[in-house]
Amino acid sequence: xxxxxxxxxxxxxxxxxxxxxxxxxxxxxxxxxxxxxxxxxxxxxxxxxxxxxxxxxxxxxxxxxxxxxxxxxxxxxxxxxxxxxxxxxxxxxxxxxxxxxxxxxxxxxxxxxxxxxxxxxxxxxxxxxxxxxxxxxxxxxxxxxxxxxxxxxxxxxxxxxxxxxxxxxxxxxxxxxxxxxxxxxxxxxxxxxxxxxxxxxxxxxxxxxxxxxxxxxxxxxxxxx
Amino acid sequence: xxxxxxxxxxxxxxxxxxxxxxxxxxxxxxxxxxxxxxxxxxxxxxxxxxxxxxxxxxxxxxxxxxxxxxxxxxxxxxxxxxxxxxxxxxxxxxxxxxxxxxxxxxxxxxxxxxxxxxxxxxxxxxxxxxxxxxxxxxxxxxxxxxxxxxxxxxxxxxxxxxxxxxxxxxxxxxxxxxxxxxxxxxxxxxxxxxxxxxxxxxxxxxxxxxxxxxxxxxxxxxxxxxxxxxxxxxxxxxxxxxxxxxxxxxxxxxxxxxxxxxxxxxxxxxxxxxxxxxxxxxxxxxxxxxxxxxxxxxxxxxxxxxxxxxxxxxxxxxxxxxxxxxxxxxxxxxxxxxxxxxxxxxxxxxxxxxxxxxxxxxxxxxxxxxxxxxxxxxxxxxxxxxxxxxxxxxxxxxxxxxxxxxxxxxxxxxxxxxxxxxxxxxxxxxxxxxxxxxxxxxxxxxxxxxxxxxxxxxxxxxxxxxxxxxxx
Numbered sequence: 001x002x003x004x005x006x007x008x009x010x011x012x013x014x015x016x017x018x019x020x021x022x023x024x025x026x027x028x029x030x031x032x033x034x035x036x037x038x039x040x041x042x043x044x045x046x047x048x049x050x051x052x053x054x055x056x057x058x059x060x061x062x063x064x065x066x067x068x069x070x071x072x073x074x075x076x077x078x079x080x081x082x083x084x085x086x087x088x089x090x091x092x093x094x095x096x097x098x099x100x101x102x103x104x105x106x107x108x109x110x111x112x113x114x115x116x117x118x119x120x121x122x123x124x125x126x127x128x129x130x131x132x133x134x135x136x137x138x139x140x141x142x143x144x145x146x147x148x149x150x151x152x153x154x155x156x157x158x159x160x161x162x163x164x165x166x167x168x169x170x171x172x173x174x175x176x177x178x179x180x181x182x183x184x185x186x187x188x189x190x191x192x193x194x195x196x197x198x199x200x201x202x203x204x205x206x207x208x209x210x211x212x213x214x215x216x217x218x219x220x221x222x223x224x225x
Numbered sequence: 226x227x228x229x230x231x232x233x234x235x236x237x238x239x240x241x242x243x244x245x246x247x248x249x250x251x252x253x254x255x256x257x258x259x260x261x262x263x264x265x266x267x268x269x270x271x272x273x274x275x276x277x278x279x280x281x282x283x284x285x286x287x288x289x290x291x292x293x294x295x296x297x298x299x300x301x302x303x304x305x306x307x308x309x310x311x312x313x314x315x316x317x318x319x320x321x322x323x324x325x326x327x328x329x330x331x332x333x334x335x336x337x338x339x340x341x342x343x344x345x346x347x348x349x350x351x352x353x354x355x356x357x358x359x360x361x362x363x364x365x366x367x368x369x370x371x372x373x374x375x376x377x378x379x380x381x382x383x384x385x386x387x388x389x390x391x392x393x394x395x396x397x398x399x400x401x402x403x404x405x406x407x408x409x410x411x412x413x414x415x416x417x418x419x420x421x422x423x424x425x426x427x428x429x430x431x432x433x434x435x436x437x438x439x440x441x442x443x444x445x446x447x448x449x450x451x452x453x454x455x456x457x458x459x460x461x462x463x464x465x466x467x468x469x470x471x472x473x474x475x476x477x478x479x480x481x482x483x484x485x486x487x488x489x490x491x492x493x494x495x496x497x498x499x500x501x502x503x504x505x506x507x508x509x510x511x512x513x514x515x516x517x518x519x520x521x522x523x524x525x526x527x528x529x530x531x532x533x534x535x536x537x538x539x540x541x542x543x544x545x546x547x548x549x550x551x552x553x554x555x556x557x558x559x560x561x562x563x564x565x566x567x568x569x570x571x572x573x574x575x576x577x578x579x580x581x582x583x584x585x586x587x588x589x590x591x592x593x594x595x596x597x598x599x600x601x602x603x604x605x606x607x608x609x610x611x612x613x614x615x616x617x618x619x620x621x622x623x624x625x626x627x628x629x630x631x632x633x634x635x636x637x638x639x640x641x642x643x644x645x646x647x648x649x650x651x652x653x654x655x656x657x658x659x660x661x662x663x664x665x666x667x668x669x670x671x672x673x674x675x676x677x678x679x680x681x682x683x684x685x686x687x688x689x690x691x692x693x694x695x696x697x
Binding site: 009011012015016018019022053080100101102103104105106151153171179180181182183187188189192193195196213214215216 | 479480483484486487488489490491492493494495497498507508510511512513514515517518521554557558560561564584585587588590591595
């Protein structure tokens with residue numbers, strides 16, 4: 001998988017590139033519009049990550065040129081501006097996703113993966129992590145074969161964590177997926193729900209499946225603390 | 226009627242001045258007329274007195290006194306003409322005295338006799354004891370043979386008084402009427418003249434930070450009002466300029482602050498990924514990440530507030546039921562209350578439609594309820610209430626928790642204000658939640674207020690313009 005990262009801030013492109021390479025993606029970096037268009041029209045990329053604020057040529061213009069050349073390649077927009085009008089405008093121009101700076105790298109990764117496998121999402125009805133089992137059809141959750149009763153929100157939260165098993169999910173991502181952005185403030189609603197969920201899933205078990213990654217978020221998996 | 230308005234005061238001054246001037250003028254007219262009437266009556270009486278002397282008395286010796294009496298009766302007919310005539314000899318006896326006038330207004334016998342030493346050609350007034358006032362002209366006359374007589378010719382004052390009374394009546398009726406007409410005319414005129422001021426006021430009321438590109442209407446009349454609206458328009462232009470500056474600043478600041486935050490966060494996360502980190506370093510990195518996230522949140526909140534305040538944020542306009550949104554949101558937050566052992570009650574009855582951005586209004590509800598739960602101790606209660614009140618939708622979030630001290634109450638909606646600094650920071654707040662609430666509510670044309678009693682609880686009350694079903 002080959003990605004094109006269009007970003008003029010060297011430090012940002014450095015850590016994004018490092019992180020993506022660690023996930024075994026090949027990453028090309030273009031620091032400005034003309035170089036980006038040159039690369040995008042020469043090579044076939046699987047995905048483009050585009051920063052909107054570029055010197056010289058604006059990211060919006062770059063997006064338009066890329067879309068003239070290829071309708072298929074997914075484009076994920078990074079921006080330091082998050083006015084609603086901006087979002088609508090760029091979705092209309094053919095952007096596929098939108099991420100506001102500052103973002104958690106984990107969130108960028110989840111979004112990239114979602115875009116890359118779009119259309120080929122695992123349709124498996126039963127999600128499994130170790131002896132934890134979640135049936136998306138019957139909405140039943142079992143731990144070691146024993147039924148666990150969850151509230152609607154707890155179920156949604158666990159489903160989201162298990163769909164991204166092994167990946168750290170930030171509070172912002174969880175809020176956006178399980179609740180909505182209105183809760184993205186000072187509330188500790190995620191922490192409270194995770195604690196309740198943990199009480200039901202991990203209470204009294206030797207193997208804890210829901211882990212906290214301090215400063216980043218939560219992860220479901222078998223990994224060691 | 227507003228008694229302090231320019232229109233009212235102008236009219237009152239104008240009416241007072243006009244009434245004073247008219248009164249002065251009326252008094253002058255009355256006095257002048259009285260003088261004039263008095264003088265012309267005196268002159269007429271003198272003329273008649275001279276006529277009696279020169280025509281009838283001059284040859285009294287040859288014509289005889291009977292002739293004089295007959296002539297006077299024939300020519301002057303004092304009884305019919307309401308006149309008083311008396312001719313007195315030098316010994317004080319009367320040669321002729323007219324009779325009572327036909328209307329009996331006065332009694333000639335009562336007019337006192339003037340003794341010869343004080344005979345003088347002059348007018349005098351007589352107030353008769355039986356009633357009646359006479360103006361009498363005395364004329365000492367010497368006949369051809371040297372015998373002296375006093376001719377007295379008089380007429381009642383009534384005629385003059387009647388005219389003066391008539392004038393007074395006309396003035397008493399006409400003057401207030403004139404003033405009234407002039408005042409109402411003046412009132413209408415000032416209203417016409419001041420109407421542009423009302424228009425300017427109304428237009429100025431409509432201009433807020435959100436529509437600073439609007440201008441006041443300016444009639445090109447060249448008068449003071451045109452200068453006023455032109456001056457105000459220049460002021461609005463300067464305001465617009467500074468608001469645009471703030472908007473640019475907000476956009477620039479958002480970029481300039483977010484980029485380093487992105488780098489900081491990315492690099493810290495990269496470190497945290499390293500599985501070989503020892504516990505202490507991992508802890509420090511985690512703590513730094515937490516602070517970075519908090520800093521990001523503060524930047525986000527500040528930018529959100531700035532954008533709402535300068536009216537840049539596009540507020541979506543959708544019609545929706547505030548009661549339903551509040552109930553659903555409170556339900557989503559129930560676990561927060563359960564976790565803290567606080568009772569969360571929701572009272573809504575019926576649909577309360579408002580127009581606005583549901584996501585932002587939801588944020589208002591979330592912030593208020595979250596705050597209430599945070600500052601209510603275990604066992605307390607938080608109550609959310611939505612109802613319609615006249616043209617307003619009222620959202621009320623009430624708790625029986627810690628409350629807010631009086632001195633802090635006016636500041637709770639200020640940015641970065643914290644009632645209990647240490648405690649609030651420990652809970653992860655930045656002191657921006659209520660500021661955001663206020664910005665959102667204001668951007669929706671509403672108001673938010675707080676009442677609180679320390680130790681007994683607080684009540685936040687949001688009032689938004691209500692939309693009626695089917696109406697606009």
